[in-house]
Amino acid sequence: MNETKELLIKFEEALANADSSEALEALRVEYCGKKGHVAGLMGQLKNVPNEEKKAFGQAVNEVKQEIEKKLAEAQAEIVKKEEQKLIDSAEDYDVSLPMDMEMGSYHPITLIQREVEEIFRTMGFTIEDFSEIVDDFNCFEALNIPKHHPARDMQDTYYLSSGQLLKTHTSAAQNSIMKKYGAPLRAIFPGRCFRNESTDASHENTFFQMEGIMIDEDISISNLIYFMKTMLSEVFGQDVTVRLRPGFFPFVEPGFELDIQCLVCGGEGCPTCKHSGWLELCPCGMIHPNVLNYGGIDTEKYTGFAFGLGLTRLAMMKYGIKDIRILNSGNLKSLSQFIGK
Amino acid sequence: MFVSMNWINEFVDLSGLNIEELIHRFTLSTAEVEDIYYKGNDLEKVVAGKIISIENHPNSKKLHLLKVDVGEKVLDIVCGAPNVREGMVVPVAMAGGRVCGGEIKNAVVAGYESAGMCCSESELGISDDHSGLMEIFEDVALGTDICDIYPVKDIIFEVDNKSLTNRPDLWGHYGIAREFSAITKRPLRALAIDECEYDGEEIPVEVKSDAVYRYSALRINNIKKTVSPVAMRIRLFYCGMRGINLLADLTNYLMLEMGQPMHAFDGKKVQSIGIGMAENGGKFTTLDGVERDTGENTLLILNNDEPVAVAGIMGGLDSEIVGDTDSVVLESANFDGVCVRKTSSRMGLRTDASARYEKILDPEMTVTAIRRFVKLLKDIDDGAVVVSKLADKYVKKYPEIELFIDKKYVDRYTGISFSNEQIEETLVSLGFKVTAENDGFKVIVPSWRSTKDVTIKADLIEEITRIFGYDNFEIKTTLSALKPVRAEAVKSEDALIKDLLVNKFKLHEVHSYIWCDGKKYKKLGIDVEENCTILNIPTPENGTIRNSMIPTLLTIAYENKSFAPTFGIFECGRVVDGYLENGYCNERRRLGVVLYDKVGTEKDLYFKMLNMLKFIFRDIKHDDADFTKAVTVAHAYQHPKNTAEISWGGEKLGEMFTLHPMNNQKLDKNAAVVCAEIDLDKFFAIAVADAKYADPSKFPAIDYDLSLVIADKKYADIKAAWESKNIPELTSAKVIDMFDDGTTKSMTVRLSFSAPDRTLAMDEIQAHIDSILASLKEIGVELKQ
Helix, strand or coil, X not given: CHHHHHHHHHHHHHHHHCCCHXXXXXHHHHHHCCCCHHHHHHHHHHHCCHHHHHHHHHHHHHHHHHHHHHHHHHHHHHHHHHHHHHHHHCCCCCCCCCCCCCCCECXXXXXXXXXXXXXXXXXXXXXXXXXXXXXXXXXXXXHCCCCCCHHHCCCCCCEECCCCEECCCHHHHHHHHHHHHCCCEEEEEEEEEECCCXXXXXXXXXXXXXXXXXXXXXXXXXXXXXXXXXXXHHHHCCCCCEEEEECCCCCEEEEEEEEEECCCCCCCCCCCCCCCCEEEEEEEEEECHHHHHHCCCCCCCEEEEEEEEEHHHHHHHHHCCCCHHHHHCCCHHHHCCCCCC | CEEEHHHHHHHCCCCCCCHXXXXXXXXXXXXXXXXXXXXXXXXXXXXXXXXXXXXXXXXCXXXXXXXXXXXXXXXXXXXXXXXXXXXXXXXXXXXXXXXXXXXXXXXXXXXXEECEEECCHHHHCCCCCCCCCCCCCCCCCCCCEHHHHCCCCXXXXXXXXXXXCCCHHHCXXXXXXXXXXXXXXXXXXXXXXXXXXXXXXXXXXXXXXXXXXXXXXXXXXXXXXXXXXXXXXXXXHHCCCCCCCHHHHHHHHHHHXXXXXXXXXXXXXXXXXXXXXXXXXXXXXXXXXXXXXXXXXXXXXXXXXXXXXXXXXXXXXXXXXXXXXXXXXXXXXXXXXXXXXXXXXXXXXXXXXXXXXXXXXXXXXXXXXXXXXXXXHHHHCCCCEECCCCEEEECCCCCXXXXXXXXXXXXXXXCCCCCHHHHHHHHHHCCCEEEEECCEEEEECCHHHCCCCCCCHHHHHHHHHHHHCHHHCCCCCCCCCCCCCCCCHHHXXXXXXHHHHHHHCCCEECCCCCECCHHHHHHCCCCCCCXXXXXXXXXXXXXXXXXXXXXXXXXXXXXXXXXXXXXXXXXXXXXXXXXXXXXXXXXXXXXXXXXXXXXXXXXXXXXXXXXXXXXXXXXXHCCCCEXXXXXXXXXXXXXXXXXEEEEECCEEEEEXXXXXXXXXXXXXXXXXXXXXXXXXXXXXXXXCCCCCCCCCCCCCCEEEEEEXXXXXXXXXHHHHHHHCCCCCCEEEEEEEXXXXXCCCEEEEEEEXXXXXXXXXXXXXXXXXXXXXXXXXXXXXXXXXX
């Protein structure tokens, strides 16, 4: 039995010097190959007395298994070492490097418009679009603005050689939308408006508004307050306090100015709200029966409310834009900052 | 407009109420209050003092040394006022007191002790007169506090005039007092007026224009007083007017009190009144001393055919009340508001009177205002005598408005429940006549609300709710049925286009103006093309509406040259593309894109644009648009050769082009610029194709590359060679290489063949290839040797 022990000792000595897959393979052939040492030992079985044959065979097999096991272990060890070598030699990437990314940008009005439209869409409002060039009927007549009303004066309205005009307010779409859908109706219609006035940091002749109307049986002032409060709370992402004051607009009766409690100071008074605690935000009111009539809506059955929201003003409030002229400037140093939806 | 709470208190007793809270309620119920001023609060220890001796100051020609008796003591005061006089009683601000926010201290003035200051009206803040010391004529004990002598203390609030546009009745204190009466539920006192019968020759009044609604006039003689009482002057001053003389002040006072503009003509100069439109323009000097042109359609007040006033706006200099007049012809009239507004804006002369007439005043007021005037005048000057009958030409009367309203209507409109008592009480407090009728109310609108303001029952809702207070409303949602809402292509595809351009192609969205900026265009050598114009734009070079998005986008690209070496911009906007049959503008929604690149070649940029546009169509419409070379170009700034038309189903949707070299040079000679414009109205109208699907073939595809010498042929010519043959096994064609060495142009095309049911045999494919090559040969395209 000494032969097996000697073989194992010899193998272990050789294994200790094998440091590559190739050396291990050579060892495997030398010991466990067809003509290897183990096979050689097995060849001696015929010379072993019968009564010892069993024990001898067993011992040789054990040696063989032992050798194979050790070879496998050594092989795993070597793979591990080689992998480690790869890991050690790999480049250490600098994740802190700045990435030079080219990004496109949306116009801030697009962003605010999408946000507000989404809010109304979830409340079941249709979103409409309307032309920028309208006629006197849509802009004034159908809105109960009489012939000699100061709003029609040349100094406020851009009149065109075609006999039309650039719409001065999104309300100009009310009549067409009422005729298109009839009652009941919930719709908003954002759009670009134009006023003939000189521009400065807070005045633009081209700006965006968003008009909304809701018409149904028994729509009331209470509903108007509810919708305005809900909508504005969504827009500003916090619960807002609203208040109504009388306001005069020919196309609503009663008409209101809607104020929200100043979001900066919470109503305490600060420079943003000119120390009043309130911000005048949107004109609104119950749609004037004459306007409903012009839109072909039965005033005995239906009532409704309408409101106008200054999208441009909202964008300026939201993004802290101090000069309104940036919006139409095309200046990419400003505008390219509005990335992402 | 400024409102004096002292004045309001004359008509409604507001004692015991918090005035600030009331003013806040006024904002919520009536009109926006912009500011509150506390008058007289900064006066302390200012008392009546008598100048008992005057000595010249030894070191100054201007200064005097006064001894002033302030009752309990005599003060030494150094004073520089020119009108000092012995025996004069003046306001004295004593040391330790305050005037106009400044503290008065014992001081040494030019070497002499001064224990206080004698004050002018301006220093007291009750007028802008600082010519000399104010003299106290009233019989008061020396040492009496100035605030106990005159109504110096007052709370004045300023109402935003815009929020009064539709309320002609609120342009005077009495109307505002009515609001406070309704808000506080305290009674409104009647205006005290002179109720005498007037006798004497009536002033002849001839109305020659239908712009006159009513004209009332009265002659008053023997007016001896010329200066208004201090209390009246303070009130006028606090409300933004200057004291002039008694008669002028009284007309102003009446205007501020009742909202009725009045005019006092010199009684000696005006014998009869005619009111008519100026037939021809002429010169007329108004009482501010300015000679003005009176154009046609100017309503004038005439005395013996000579103009004495521009009706409703301003009187003339010649008939102005001056110091020595003791006779006045008083005008209290009502003119057409639109006529006054137009004249006033034409003449560039806006006055307190014209501002009121514009609001369309109640003609019922004219006579009451005259009688109120007489009452106030007689209170001040009891010698004044009315010497004419009241002339009163009431030409046009507004019809009485009668409305019916009931609780059901109010509740439905408001969403809350009002009691009948609440409805009635509110309307009555605002001057409406209310009678119960058929479970509701018959409501007669008062004359001061009948000129335009209240015409339908919805107007009554406003009256009831605003006095009730919107803060008291219940906030509740509707019971409306829910309906699904689908976004239209106009919205959803507009969003998709923007998303692609921004997120995939890294473009920047901009906004620009709808009109052409002539000056900016010129810099780029672009002419403003004829189109619809804005008639009244202040800058005529910007008066033309754009017919394309591109020129303006090019000006924006030009201005952003320093932004980045490479960038792209786009705008979804509107243009006017000629006119419709009815003469109206053909307004189109358009997408404009401009790519700018200082680094790469124009060719690369061109194909980047092409790729982008094709991507948009494939992504949104699931199909390809046709791009073909344009035969002619519509705009001079387009490149005559590299302009392509984009079309769909034979209809042109837009164009893509490089710039004419002249414009490109002006924009940037080192940069490539490529533009594209698509008509979005047409784009949105294209139906979205269903996604196409076919099982992929289980059999291998065979690629066959053809390297072709193409000369001047385009890919469109080449692909016709196989497309015309409709080979079902030909599944795709790709250009995999292009070569151009200046003399030879070649292109390698990879044709891919496969069949769903079999492996294709080589000779089968070869037959197709031979046929294709034969067709190519016909157009002069051959295999590369």
